[in-house]
Amino acid sequence: MVQFLIRRIFWAFFLFFVATIITYIIFFVIPTDPAQIACGVHCVPAILKQVRHSLHLDLPIYQQYWIFVWNMVKHQSLGYSFVNGASVRWVIGQDAPVTASLVFGGAVFWLALSIPIGILSALRPRSIVDRFAMVFVLVGISAPAVWIGLILAYLIGFKLGWTPIAGYCNLLPGGAAGTCSGPAEWAYHLILPWMTFMFLFAALYVRLIRANVMETMTEDYVRTARAKGASAQRVLFQHVLRNSMLPVVTILGMDIGLALGGAVFTETVFQLRGLGSDLVQSAFKDDLPVVVGVVVFATLAVIVFNFLVDVAYAWLDPRIRLNT
Amino acid sequence: MRRKHVLSLLMLSMGVALLIAATTVGVASSANAKVSSAKSLKGGVLHVAQSAGSFDTLDPGLAYVTNDWEVLYSTGLNLVNFPNKAGQAGSQLFPEAAKSFPTISKNGTTVTFHLRSGLKFDDGSPVTAASYQRAWERILSPKMYAQYGIFDQLNKMVVGAQAFTDGKTQHISGISAKGLTLTFHLTKPNPTFVSILGMQWFNAVKPSMKYSKVSSGILKYPSAGPYYIATNQPGRTVVLKRNKYYHGPRLANPNEIVINSYPNSNGEAALLQIEKNQLDFDMGGVPADDVAKVAKTYGGPNKGQFHVGGQACIIWEAFNNAKAPTNNVNVRKALNYAIGRTPIIRLLGPYAGSASDQILVKGLPGYKKFSAYGNYPNFAKAKAVGGSALNGAPALNIYYNQASTFRTNEAQFEKAQLAHIGLTANLEPSNPTDYYGPLETKGTDYNIAHSGWCADYFDPFDFINVNFDGRSIQPTGNVDYFYFNNSKFNSMMDHAASLSGTARANAYAALDKTLMTKYAPAFPLYVPTFRYLTAKRVKNVIYSNYFGYPILNAMSVG
Numbered sequence: 001m002v003q004f005l006i007r008r009i010f011w012a013f014f015l016f017f018v019a020t021i022i023t024y025i026i027f028f029v030i031p032t033d034p035a036q037i038a039c040g041v042h043c044v045p046a047i048l049k050q051v052r053h054s055l056h057l058d059l060p061i062y063q064q065y066w067i068f069v070w071n072m073v074k075h076q077s078l079g080y081s082f083v084n085g086a087s088v089r090w091v092i093g094q095d096a097p098v099t100a101s102l103v104f105g106g107a108v109f110w111l112a113l114s115i116p117i118g119i120l121s122a123l124r125p126r127s128i129v130d131r132f133a134m135v136f137v138l139v140g141i142s143a144p145a146v147w148i149g150l151i152l153a154y155l156i157g158f159k160l161g162w163t164p165i166a167g168y169c170n171l172l173p174g175g176a177a178g179t180c181s182g183p184a185e186w187a188y189h190l191i192l193p194w195m196t197f198m199f200l201f202a203a204l205y206v207r208l209i210r211a212n213v214m215e216t217m218t219e220d221y222v223r224t225a226r227a228k229g230a231s232a233q234r235v236l237f238q239h240v241l242r243n244s245m246l247p248v249v250t251i252l253g254m255d256i257g258l259a260l261g262g263a264v265f266t267e268t269v270f271q272l273r274g275l276g277s278d279l280v281q282s283a284f285k286d287d288l289p290v291v292v293g294v295v296v297f298a299t300l301a302v303i304v305f306n307f308l309v310d311v312a313y314a315w316l317d318p319r320i321r322l323n324t
Numbered sequence: 325m326r327r328k329h330v331l332s333l334l335m336l337s338m339g340v341a342l343l344i345a346a347t348t349v350g351v352a353s354s355a356n357a358k359v360s361s362a363k364s365l366k367g368g369v370l371h372v373a374q375s376a377g378s379f380d381t382l383d384p385g386l387a388y389v390t391n392d393w394e395v396l397y398s399t400g401l402n403l404v405n406f407p408n409k410a411g412q413a414g415s416q417l418f419p420e421a422a423k424s425f426p427t428i429s430k431n432g433t434t435v436t437f438h439l440r441s442g443l444k445f446d447d448g449s450p451v452t453a454a455s456y457q458r459a460w461e462r463i464l465s466p467k468m469y470a471q472y473g474i475f476d477q478l479n480k481m482v483v484g485a486q487a488f489t490d491g492k493t494q495h496i497s498g499i500s501a502k503g504l505t506l507t508f509h510l511t512k513p514n515p516t517f518v519s520i521l522g523m524q525w526f527n528a529v530k531p532s533m534k535y536s537k538v539s540s541g542i543l544k545y546p547s548a549g550p551y552y553i554a555t556n557q558p559g560r561t562v563v564l565k566r567n568k569y570y571h572g573p574r575l576a577n578p579n580e581i582v583i584n585s586y587p588n589s590n591g592e593a594a595l596l597q598i599e600k601n602q603l604d605f606d607m608g609g610v611p612a613d614d615v616a617k618v619a620k621t622y623g624g625p626n627k628g629q630f631h632v633g634g635q636a637c638i639i640w641e642a643f644n645n646a647k648a649p650t651n652n653v654n655v656r657k658a659l660n661y662a663i664g665r666t667p668i669i670r671l672l673g674p675y676a677g678s679a680s681d682q683i684l685v686k687g688l689p690g691y692k693k694f695s696a697y698g699n700y701p702n703f704a705k706a707k708a709v710g711g712s713a714l715n716g717a718p719a720l721n722i723y724y725n726q727a728s729t730f731r732t733n734e735a736q737f738e739k740a741q742l743a744h745i746g747l748t749a750n751l752e753p754s755n756p757t758d759y760y761g762p763l764e765t766k767g768t769d770y771n772i773a774h775s776g777w778c779a780d781y782f783d784p785f786d787f788i789n790v791n792f793d794g795r796s797i798q799p800t801g802n803v804d805y806f807y808f809n810n811s812k813f814n815s816m817m818d819h820a821a822s823l824s825g826t827a828r829a830n831a832y833a834a835l836d837k838t839l840m841t842k843y844a845p846a847f848p849l850y851v852p853t854f855r856y857l858t859a860k861r862v863k864n865v866i867y868s869n870y871f872g873y874p875i876l877n878a879m880s881v882g
Contacts, residue, residue: 081558082539083539083540083558083559084381084538084539084540084558084559085538085539085540085558086540086558086559094557094560150592153593153596154596157596157600158596158599158600161600164597164602165593165596165597165600165602166593166594166596166597167584167597167602179561179563179582267588268588268589269593270593271373271584271586271589271593271594273560273586277588278559280588281559281587281588284727284756
């Protein structure tokens with residue numbers, strides 16, 4: 001297991017640096033002139049030269065990349081926004097809790113819904129429950145996040161008035177003066193975004209869980225367990241679910257990692273200033289340091305969650321350890 | 325059967341949890357509202373959203389767009405300022421930090437202000453003449469991110485300002501600050517000078533306030549107006565708190581004003597929030613698609629919560645007077661007849677504004693309504709006026725911002741209209757992040773570009789001289805992006821600028837008409853409005869057509 005972990009950690013670091021190289025090259029080499037963007041309005045050549053020097057754009061690309069990595073590792077600095085001069089680390093520090101709240105809360109919601117429905121559909125295939133579940137799956141997969149979000153905001157937030165229509169409150173008390181905070185307000189403001197996430201992802205997970213459970217139910221060891229007199233509940237929880245959840249864990253890790261990189265549509269509908277929202281806005285404004293920062297953070301999130309999935313997978317299925 | 329129970333219980337528990345969360349917090353909110361309604365109009369927190377936008381900067385030495393100025397008006401203290409009054413009265417300057425309007429020397433070049441004593445910044449330090457001297461230096465200093473003062477030719481108004489902007493001197497020699505006495509030495513008599521000081525660039529700042537090479541400038545700094553900036557998270561949240569040292573006549577109703585910016589939002593969520601009293605006001609206004617419905621729901625404009633306010637702005641299609649075929653006055657006149665104003669305004673929904681084919685707007689001295697070209701397309705007249713200039717004319721480049729649905733539709737509409745008079749056009753989308761840069765660069769290849777102008781200060785000089793003085797044309801950063809340079813008209817502008825009183829107003833009225841009927845350097849389109857909804861609890865809504873917004877510090881949620 002230790003060897004397995006070391007190998008996975010090494011690959012995580014390697015992947016991270018490869019991702020940063022690609023990101024850096026895409027965003028700092030392809031655009032016309034970052035110095036011109038940073039220099040702003042009425043930039044005269046003398047100042048442009050100063051800006052180019054201060055951004056190290058007058059150095060060879062490998063040196064620029066090295067400075068970028070060095071600042072990131074040594075000073076935990078991802079640079080400063082061209083648009084408003086804010087530290088990118090600060091921007092991510094502001095955005096990440098919002099997106100994380102949305103994604104992790106959403107994940108709890110979608111798992112809480114999809115696991116029971118998926119299992120039930122698998123246990124009673126072609127029953128009324130199964131058919132309803134499939135309709136739900138089709139609607140969830142077909143409907144865009146924006147549409148689901150707007151419908152929820154309109155029906156539950158506006159018409160029924162049960163939840164806030166949009167906005168975010170910090171989980172922990174404090175934050176900027178005049179802004180709301182605290183666990184109750186935080187959860188209250190996130191109910192609709194979580195439900196939006198739930199509808200989007202639960203549809204996929206119901207389908208996935210249903211298929212996996214149905215497949216596992218036909219395995220020899222399940223039949224053996226039944227033949228040995230194990231109760232239906234024991235067969236389901238001890239033999240079927242443990243094995244049928246392996247692919248779910250894999251997909252969950254990847255989905256959470258990707259969603260952390262930006263749940264753009266949900267954030268936009270509910271006015272959440274998260275990573276996705278800022279990524280889109282920064283891309284529109286050619287604010288390259290923020291774009292790079294968010295992409296690097298998202299890359300890190302995907303790698304970390306894949307790593308966790310690998311570890312969880314290895315723990316759940318000893319064959320993985322033996323084969324690597 | 326048991327498995328079904330498990331699922332049902334799980335779903336039931338989720339539902340119950342949602343309901344409990346919804347009802348407990350919802351009840352708390354209602355209870356608070358009842359308690360606060362019993363209090364006076366002063367107090368409470370005004371919750372403002374800014375959909376589809378954010379503040380460029382709240383540094384008075386850098387701010388140059390209306391939403392930034394809307395906030396600075398609530399935080400700043402000017403020598404002369406606009407009162408918290410609606411309508412025309414709200415655009416009449418009054419001496420605020422100054423004891424009275426200035427004394428002006430006989431030759432008109434020395435302007436002296438005496439400040440009131442006891443004025444203080446929110447940190448308790450005194451406001452002195454040096455506070456205003458520093459404000460001038462910050463708007464013109466080469467050590468700042470941008471020298472926006474040059475746009476309004478401030479560098480030519482005060483003695484020594486040009487040398488200062490060139491970095492040759494440490495201070496502007498023509499501004500002298502001694503205690504509470506501030507003296508300006510002007511390069512020539514300037515009847516607009518006092519009006520200019522009403523701009524938010526001239527908020528009192530501490531003499532030690534630093535220069536900034538960052539576009540967002542200094543985020544937080546002591547201010548002397550009714551409020552101060554307590555929190556400024558660029559692109560996100562701004563919180564204003566009441567300045568306990570401000571005792572002037574402007575209102576300071578809410579205890580706090582919280583403004584959250586949502587650049588990616590189209591305003592639909594904010595609209596619903598206002599209707600449910602979860603938000604007080606959206607600086608992004610009512611989305612165009614919703615205006616008709618909102619107007620119907622709230623009984624029409626200005627009868628309750630739905631408001632429509634005119635702005636001291638003119639939206640125009642700029643013509644490039646230096647590039648064929650719009651370098652030909654007959655083509656420019658033909659375009660003024662052919663495009664049609666009203667059909668374009670209709671693209672923006674009801675109450676979007678009123679058509680205009682003149683440069684000056686209502687409320688400015690010298691404004692006299694006329695109509696030279698009409699509001700609907702007149703192709704026969706356009707062809708007649710354009711004559712031979714239309715034959716074989718090269719294709720026009722219509723420059724537009726493709727990120728805007730309206731601008732895109734407008735550009736396509738114009739292209740279709742041009743075809744009626746035998747002109748062809750290319751649609752030229754702008755860089756989404758830099759619309760004005762190419763437009764303001766001499767030699768630009770556009771022929772028609774959507775733009776406009778809002779009053780920096782209430783004087784016709786700001787609309788006519790600032791925009792159409794061809795002697796100001798430089799390689800980049802041109803305010804005269806029409807590239808209109810007519811020596812005869814330049815002389816007429818100089819003459820009008822030197823006048824005062826009725827003679828000045830008449831001269832500018834004549835200039836406005838001459839400019840459009842004789843030279844037609846642009847296609848004035850409409851005077852825009854701001855269409856907005858306020859929450860039921862919001863009282864005392866005073867709209868300023870200068871800022872184009874209701875005054876934040878006057879709104880009451882107490």
